[in-house]
Amino acid sequence: MSNEKKREYVGKGVKAGQFDLINISIAKSKLESHWYEYNGEHYIKLTVGGLRETDQYGKTHSVWINDYKPDNNNNNSSNNAPKQTVTDRSNDLPF
Secondary structure (H helix, E strand, O other): OOOOOOOOEEEEEEEOOOOOOEEEEEOHHHHHHHOEEEOOEEEOOEEEEEOOOOOOOOOOEEEEEOOOOOOOOOOOHHHHOOOOOOOOOOOOOOO
16 A cells, blocks of 8 residues: 555444435544644544445445645645636627
């Protein structure tokens, strides 16, 4: 395998009926070391993703710690995107 970090799975979930909702269950013991503080509040970053196949308990989604940290050497990834030019078309009326 490559240098990629392995995901730390902390729970599973299931799609709720015909709605765009996912009910998840998370193991508290697996989260305790991942909390961080920002502006006096405590947060944890999680990602929910669909499983390729429903598991033996009917779970359709998995939950893992989102440990993504942006590369600070690259101020903003959008800076690398091509610039779009806006053209004034206010006088391009078809009549």
